Amino acid sequence: MNKQPDTASDPSAPFDHSTHQNVTRKVSVAVIGAGTAGQNAFRQAKKSVEDIIIINDGFWTTTCIAVGCMPSKLLIAAADRAHDANHSGEFGIHATAHIDGKQVMERVRAERGHFSSYIEKYVDSWSEDSKIAGRAYINKQGLIEVNDELIQADKIIVATGSSTFIPDGWADKLGDTMLTSDTVFELVDLPKSMAVIGAGAIGLELAQAFTRLGVKVTVFNRAKRVAGLKDNDINNKAIDCLSRELTMHLGSKITDIGQKLDGNIDKNIDKKNIAAFIDYEDSAGKVQQWQGDYVLVATGRRNNIDTLGVENLGVELDDKNRPKNLDKKTGKIGDLDVYIVGDANAHIPLLHVASDEGFSAGSMVCGNKKDAYIRPPATPFSIVFSSPQIVNVGMSLPDIEQDPTLEHVIGKVNFDNQGRSRVMGVNCGLLHIYGCEKTDRILGASMVGPDAEYIGHILAMAITNDLSIKDILDTPFYHPTILEALRAALRDVQDLMEIPYQSLDTQQHSS
Ligand SMILES: Cc1cc2nc3c(=O)[nH]c(=O)nc-3n(C[C@H](O)[C@H](O)[C@H](O)COP(=O)(O)OP(=O)(O)OC[C@H]3O[C@@H](n4cnc5c(N)ncnc54)[C@H](O)[C@@H]3O)c2cc1C
Numbered sequence: 476m477n478k479q480p481d482t483a484s485d486p487s488a489p490f491d492h493s494t495h496q497n498v499t500r501k502v503s504v505a506v507i508g509a510g511t512a513g514q515n516a517f518r519q520a521k522k523s524v525e526d527i528i529i530i531n532d533g534f535w536t537t538t539c540i541a542v543g544c545m546p547s548k549l550l551i552a553a554a555d556r557a558h559d560a561n562h563s564g565e566f567g568i569h570a571t572a573h574i575d576g577k578q579v580m581e582r583v584r585a586e587r588g589h590f591s592s593y594i595e596k597y598v599d600s601w602s603e604d605s606k607i608a609g610r611a612y613i614n615k616q617g618l619i620e621v622n623d624e625l626i627q628a629d630k631i632i633v634a635t636g637s638s639t640f641i642p643d644g645w646a647d648k649l650g651d652t653m654l655t656s657d658t659v660f661e662l663v664d665l666p667k668s669m670a671v672i673g674a675g676a677i678g679l680e681l682a683q684a685f686t687r688l689g690v691k692v693t694v695f696n697r698a699k700r701v702a703g704l705k706d707n708d709i710n711n712k713a714i715d716c717l718s719r720e721l722t723m724h725l726g727s728k729i730t731d732i733g734q735k736l737d738g739n740i741d742k743n744i745d746k747k748n749i750a751a752f753i754d755y756e757d758s759a760g761k762v763q764q765w766q767g768d769y770v771l772v773a774t775g776r777r778n779n780i781d782t783l784g785v786e787n788l789g790v791e792l793d794d795k796n797r798p799k800n801l802d803k804k805t806g807k808i809g810d811l812d813v814y815i816v817g818d819a820n821a822h823i824p825l826l827h828v829a830s831d832e833g834f835s836a837g838s839m840v841c842g843n844k845k846d847a848y849i850r851p852p853a854t855p856f857s858i859v860f861s862s863p864q865i866v867n868v869g870m871s872l873p874d875i876e877q878d879p880t881l882e883h884v885i886g887k888v889n890f891d892n893q894g895r896s897r898v899m900g901v902n903c904g905l906l907h908i909y910g911c912e913k914t915d916r917i918l919g920a921s922m923v924g925p926d927a928e929y930i931g932h933i934l935a936m937a938i939t940n941d942l943s944i945k946d947i948l949d950t951p952f953y954h955p956t957i958l959e960a961l962r963a964a965l966r967d968v969q970d971l972m973e974i975p976y977q978s979l980d981t982q983q984h985s986s
């Protein structure tokens with residue numbers, strides 16, 4: 476794989492290694508990054524290739540386990556317990572939760588440690604000479620520099636993940652009052668107040684969890700949009716449901732940010748009397764200031780690729796640092812022996828995608844036909860674990876609307892009066908299913924609502940397996956379940972498509 480350097484006089488001239496540092500190892504495959512994607516690539520490839528190495532900077536327990544999916548869901552689990560205890564008055568159950576912030580944070584870290592221990596054990600089982608702890612750089616010769624090694628690899632899998640994006644200057648201005656998803660789970664105790672900047676998946680999940688745990692949280696987002704929702708009705712409904720418990724300044728503009736001395740700040744926090752502040756214009760243009768203990772910056776993530784040197788392997792990046800000529804199933808870059816997988820390719824920065832792409836690239840690099848796993852063309856699917864949950868599956872509404880060949884209808888169901896949702900007191904939400912009139916297939920769906928994670932899985936399975944809407948409606952829906960809302964939305968799609976209803980459906984009038 477290693478590229479010979481360009482020379483001004485003769486670009487095709489063979490590279491003279493003698494004038495350069497000596498190569499310390501030659502391997503068939505090098506994996507850079509040992510998160511979910513990298514570990515899966517390594518696991519798959521080493522079934523067939525012996526001279527393979529994996530290089531990783533930082534912890535070896537994956538972003539998902541250390542600072543991502545798992546600690547965030549552990550925090551949400553505690554928050555939901557507190558919320559249920561504090562908000563059962565409508566059932567005639569009156570209680571006030573005593574929240575022990577230190578214990579909450581300790582459990583998050585202890586359970587995270589439990590999950591980490593499996594990965595640590597697994598990584599420990601790899602031979603010492605197959606793993607290198609250090610930050611890799613691909614030099615002009617296409618050789619991997621790491622620590623004092625210079626490695627020549629026939630094939631390279633880049634699985635370097637992504638990092639928190641912090642707008643310029645904010646880290647210096649906020650100092651110790653700044654939190655990100657990398658640091659927030661290390662809090663020893665719950666603070667009294669916190670601003671969360673960004674109403675994407677990270678911002679929403681953490682803002683709601685801390686609110687439910689008694690922290691006074693204020694969310695700022697520059698767009699009047701949550702979770703990047705592209706269907707305006709679903710976005711408006713999500714804002715309606717979430718703002719019942721979250722203070723959100725959507726459409727606000729942050730003009731300054733920083734820290735200042737404040738006598739009223741929580742003395743339990745080891746920051747002396749320093750408060751964080753945010754100067755902002757609210758959506759009406761009024762100049763305001765927020766002040767509190769911490770600012771959690773959740774303004775997005777960027778792939779770790781810009782300083783890796785992948786261009787020295789012939790990889791071209793677009794203006795958003797996404798590799799051009801990416802095979803979305805395997806991560807392969809054009810006809811190069813380079814694969815870029817997981818968050819590193821900035822295609823779909825989600826765990827299941829990183830996992831699948833890693834396995835596919837690992838199969839590809841060694842021509843491992845026997846155990847080959849190549850990611851099928853996957854149905855886009857995302858869940859935000861707020862309450863209610865926010866789910867998107869398949870094509871988005873703007874993408875469908877842009878394609879004149881896709882004659883579509885939108886089947887709708889509102890959860891406000893949905894039977895089981897009302898029984899459970901979780902009746903806020905809206906589901907839109909985009910149905911294709913010509914094919915009787917689901918093109919996509921967007922929703923905010925209870926049990927959305929399960930509804931999303933059914934929809935993703937239906938789209939992936941090319942089930943018709945009739946196929947799904949011919950499947951029984953148990954009563955009374957929240958999933959009956961899915962049936963109601965699908966029936967709405969059918970009605971709008973004017974496909975004759977299933978007269979034999981005995982469940983038509985149930986619930
Ligand atoms: C707070 C939070 C919550 C999340 N929740 C969810 C969720 O609920 N569901 C979901 O699907 N996804 C979730 N995600 C996203 C998910 O965690 C990521 O998509 C996934 O972990 C990406 O895996 P990866 O293997 O691509 O990268 P990573 O696991 O980040 O691994 C990349 C590795 O490469 C190393 N590295 C980087 N540069 C170099 C270099 N030059 N040399 C050597 N090593 C290097 C890094 O240090 C790291 O160890 C969440 C993310 C966050 C931050």
Ligand SMILES: NC(=O)c1ccc[n+]([C@@H]2O[C@H](COP(=O)([O-])OP(=O)(O)OC[C@H]3O[C@@H](n4cnc5c(N)ncnc54)[C@H](O)[C@@H]3O)[C@@H](O)[C@H]2O)c1
Pocket residue numbers: 642672673674675676677678680695696697698700702703729773774775776823824825857858859860
């Ligand atoms: N449940 C899940 O699957 C889950 C959970 C957490 C994270 N993730 C992954 O992590 C990725 C990153 O999440 P994220 O929430 O950080 O990013 P994001 O890009 O989804 O959201 C960032 C938000 O910050 C806002 N923003 C950016 N700059 C701002 C500024 N200067 N002022 C005010 N608002 C600003 C944006 O408008 C956007 O709403 C997601 O794309 C997702 O793939 C997934």
